Amino acid sequence: MRRRLTIVFAALSLAAVALTALGVLLALRFPAEVIALRRVIIVCAAVFFLTAAAGAWLITRLVRPIDPDGDERPDYPELAPLYQRLDEQKSLLRERRGALEDRQNKLNVITENMTEGLLLMDAAGVIILMNKSAASLLGVSAESAVGRHIFAANQDNLLLAAVHMAMSGARDREQVSLGGRRYSAIANPVLVDGAARGVVLMLIDVTERAESEDMRREFSANVSHELKTPITTISGYAEMLAGGMVRAEDVPSLSRKIYSEARRLIALIDDVIRLSNLDEGGPDARLEEVELLSMASAVCERLEEKARDCGVSVELSGEGTPVLGDGLIIDEMIGNLVDNAIKYNRPGGQVWVSVERREGIPVLTVEDNGIGIAPEHMDRIFERFYRVDKSRSKDTGGTGLGLSIVKHGAAFLRAGIEAESVLNKGTKISIIFDGKGGN
Ligand code: ADP
Numbered sequence: 001m002r003r004r005l006t007i008v009f010a011a012l013s014l015a016a017v018a019l020t021a022l023g024v025l026l027a028l029r030f031p032a033e034v035i036a037l038r039r040v041i042i043v044c045a046a047v048f049f050l051t052a053a054a055g056a057w058l059i060t061r062l063v064r065p066i067d068p069d070g071d072e073r074p075d076y077p078e079l080a081p082l083y084q085r086l087d088e089q090k091s092l093l094r095e096r097r098g099a100l101e102d103r104q105n106k107l108n109v110i111t112e113n114m115t116e117g118l119l120l121m122d123a124a125g126v127i128i129l130m131n132k133s134a135a136s137l138l139g140v141s142a143e144s145a146v147g148r149h150i151f152a153a154n155q156d157n158l159l160l161a162a163v164h165m166a167m168s169g170a171r172d173r174e175q176v177s178l179g180g181r182r183y184s185a186i187a188n189p190v191l192v193d194g195a196a197r198g199v200v201l202m203l204i205d206v207t208e209r210a211e212s213e214d215m216r217r218e219f220s221a222n223v224s225h226e227l228k229t230p231i232t233t234i235s236g237y238a239e240m241l242a243g244g245m246v247r248a249e250d251v252p253s254l255s256r257k258i259y260s261e262a263r264r265l266i267a268l269i270d271d272v273i274r275l276s277n278l279d280e281g282g283p284d285a286r287l288e289e290v291e292l293l294s295m296a297s298a299v300c301e302r303l304e305e306k307a308r309d310c311g312v313s314v315e316l317s318g319e320g321t322p323v324l325g326d327g328l329i330i331d332e333m334i335g336n337l338v339d340n341a342i343k344y345n346r347p348g349g350q351v352w353v354s355v356e357r358r359e360g361i362p363v364l365t366v367e368d369n370g371i372g373i374a375p376e377h378m379d380r381i382f383e384r385f386y387r388v389d390k391s392r393s394k395d396t397g398g399t400g401l402g403l404s405i406v407k408h409g410a411a412f413l414r415a416g417i418e419a420e421s422v423l424n425k426g427t428k429i430s431i432i433f434d435g436k437g438g439n
Helices: 002-029 035-062 077-112 132-138 157-167 207-242 248-279 292-302 304-310 327-343 390-395 402-413
Strands: 117-122 127-130 172-178 181-192 195-205 288-291 313-318 322-325 350-358 361-368 416-422 426-432
Touching: 002 035, 117 132, 127 132, 132 195, 157 172, 157 181, 157 195, 181 207, 207 248, 248 402, 288 292, 288 327, 292 304, 292 313, 292 327, 292 350, 292 361, 304 313, 304 327, 313 327, 322 327, 327 350, 327 361, 327 402, 327 426, 402 416, 402 426
Parallel strands: 313 350
Antiparallel strands: 117 127, 117 195, 172 181, 181 195, 288 322, 350 361, 361 426, 416 426
16 A cells, blocks of 8 residues: 555656656747746646655655554544554463463473473374483484474384374373383373374383383292292102102101201292392381391301301301391391301311401401302302202202392392302302492
8 A cells, every 4th residue: 555655656756857847948948938838837846746745744644554563553543442452462462472482481391301201293193292302212303303203213113003002092001122221102192072183102211110020020930930849849749658659668768858848948938038028128127236246156156057067167257346237137148148158168168257347347258168159150149049050059958049138138238249259269258338338
């Protein structure tokens, strides 16, 4: 509108200039004859000039472009209600825009600082939003992934299966491996009127939980297996006895076998219960002052007969050293170490138990000159049911859980463990009561 008016008034101004020029020219050429004509032209020119000036003034006054944010308005009372309404709409829009920006900022802060991966997809699986964690877990850049199908970001079958399930309207959860860690991929459909309009995918790190579940599962399988062997033996022998299939002179030896298997079973069950208790953080444990030397002395006394039977001598040295811990747990730890030092030894062998302070820190050491452990087994001897020589362990009544109990007990007491061994020379294991859980 403004443009058109400007063109019209500019044309009028030009015409006025042209007519004026024509008038001046005629006046110069025909000074006498065209006086009347000259006057008409001059009047026309004046009228055109005035019209152009008025037009220009009108254009600038009335037809001003609308400044969306400006408050300057022509003063027309009839337009006031319209302007008022426009103002209301404008401030409402401004408010809404501010609220939306605010909400978007808050959402960005939350999603970008989440450790969990978060992805938002439309109904076709095209990524709409991907937070920083999701991008780094999937090994892609969020900028390049947004706007592309989830398949372009990751091709893990289970992850895609979860997304597809959510696209069909049902929630799904799968465990996926990303970058060497385990994640729970939870895909939730975004339902509008019962139809899936999008998918929200969360990736939560469950590595530790999955590993401990694996360990528990493996432990249960191992326990069942370990329990089965003595029970099968006991029930077989008992059946033979009950069926009168054993000669009278064989009854005592068979009974001894049943007794020894039953003892093994009890030892195994006791160890499993101890380990379970430690796994649960030692619910019955109490922290009290325990004197290490007298505790070690009691253990040595208890195992004296076993040592004698094995032809091994046990020597205790050190000074009274109090530590803060649970008496029962410390007793079991020392017991397992001394028991192993006797078991994995030779007739004539020696065991040295010492209690000392190293730079003020209480340390209990059990050393032997027994069969020793080859270096390749050293990393695994603290694992549950790990035995270097399975038959020797079983023959000597081992459960494969002794060192595991030592390790878990140390973790409970926040004590460290040092183990060194030389095959055929001997083994030395120390518990360092530094309250730090290792050194
Ligand atoms: P076990 O009940 O079989 O003794 P442990 O958990 O106490 O189970 O020990 C695990 C394995 O470590 C044992 O089977 C044995 O092979 C080895 N081991 C432990 N202590 C010693 C030691 N003092 N000397 C040699 N080998 C040992």
